[in-house]
Amino acid sequence: MNAYAASRLHSAPVARRELRVEGLSKQFTSRHGSTMTAVDDVSFRVLPGEVCALLGPSGCGKSTVLRMVAGLEQPSDGSIVLSGREVTGPGRDRGLVFQSYTCFPWLTVRENVAYGLKVTGSTLALREGTVDYFLERVKLTPFADRYPDELSGGMRQRVAIARTLANGPDLLLMDEPFGALDSETRWQMQRLLLDVVRREGMSVLIVTHDVDEALYLADKIVCLSRHPGRVRDILMPPAEKPAQPDELYSVPAFVQLRRQILGMLREEGRSDRPG
Numbered sequence: 167m168n169a170y171a172a173s174r175l176h177s178a179p180v181a182r183r184e185l186r187v188e189g190l191s192k193q194f195t196s197r198h199g200s201t202m203t204a205v206d207d208v209s210f211r212v213l214p215g216e217v218c219a220l221l222g223p224s225g226c227g228k229s230t231v232l233r234m235v236a237g238l239e240q241p242s243d244g245s246i247v248l249s250g251r252e253v254t255g256p257g258r259d260r261g262l263v264f265q266s267y268t269c270f271p272w273l274t275v276r277e278n279v280a281y282g283l284k285v286t287g288s289t290l291a292l293r294e295g296t297v298d299y300f301l302e303r304v305k306l307t308p309f310a311d312r313y314p315d316e317l318s319g320g321m322r323q324r325v326a327i328a329r330t331l332a333n334g335p336d337l338l339l340m341d342e343p344f345g346a347l348d349s350e351t352r353w354q355m356q357r358l359l360l361d362v363v364r365r366e367g368m369s370v371l372i373v374t375h376d377v378d379e380a381l382y383l384a385d386k387i388v389c390l391s392r393h394p395g396r397v398r399d400i401l402m403p404p405a406e407k408p409a410q411p412d413e414l415y416s417v418p419a420f421v422q423l424r425r426q427i428l429g430m431l432r433e434e435g436r437s438d439r440p441g
């Protein structure tokens with residue numbers, strides 16, 4: 167058995183991968199000294215193995231919430247607890263994937279995926295087993311010795327996902343990860359992400375303003391209103407997803423939820439005013 171697959175038999179239970187966000191608020195102070203509330207009293211949970219989407223119109227504070235969960239931004243108020251520990255800054259228990267492909271161009275695909283593992287001092291066998299395992303998961307095994315500039319955008323994003331997963335985070339944080347991809351590649355990536363995170367029992371918090379992406383990927387959708395960003399609704403799309411994202415349009419439960427969310431976004435658009 168592959169060294170990584172064997173090590174997983176003894177890994178910590180997935181039940182510890184729970185995120186609790188309670189009463190989270192964030193104020194920003196402008197250069198002129200005025201204060202604006204970007205995020206106000208936001209609470210939600212991401213249960214172990216759950217994919218949770220943060221959805222809302224531009225400027226509603228999605229990225230700000232994600233950055234606070236990542237520990238890149240300090241909350242003005244509230245608390246963030248992951249796997250029973252308070253989040254006070256960045257940490258290896260969270261893995262980040264952004265829209266821009268964060269590959270090291272001077273490293274091969276294999277070296278990119280192995281990068282984070284080197285610093286943890288894992289044995290060579292475990293490291294190589296882990297890299298092989300995740301290259302296989304994201305279907306990049308045949309490209310292991312290529313450099314990022316020899317790959318398409320979708321493939322580079324798969325490298326970033328494999329590298330992040332290889333580090334074994336409790337929670338995967340994704341900010342518009344497929345925003346730069348054409349629609350066909352985007353669908354393929356969404357399908358692949360669902361396959362990988364379900365197999366790994368991974369908890370995911372993903373920021374998107376794409377309603378279909380949220381409906382297809384998420385077990386739970388936290389809808390934010392804007393100015394300030396507050397939880398407007400928490401929706402639970404059907405757990406059974408169609409084989410392809412575009413098949414959402416023919417499933418009545420998704421069509422109805424889609425209509426509800428689009429109506430909410432339209433209302434938010436009507437209430438638009440500068441923050």
Ligand SMILES: Nc1ncnc2c1ncn2[C@@H]1O[C@H](COP(=O)(O)OP(=O)(O)OP(=O)(O)O)[C@@H](O)[C@H]1O
Nearest residue numbers: 194195204223224225226227228229230231375441
């Ligand atoms: N560092 C900052 N300083 C001041 N204001 C900020 C800062 N970061 C974000 N904001 C403001 O906070 C609000 C929320 O921004 P945020 O980027 O979180 O929204 P978003 O929902 O992710 O938007 P988008 O979908 O367009 O990326 C916006 O009004 C933005 O201008």
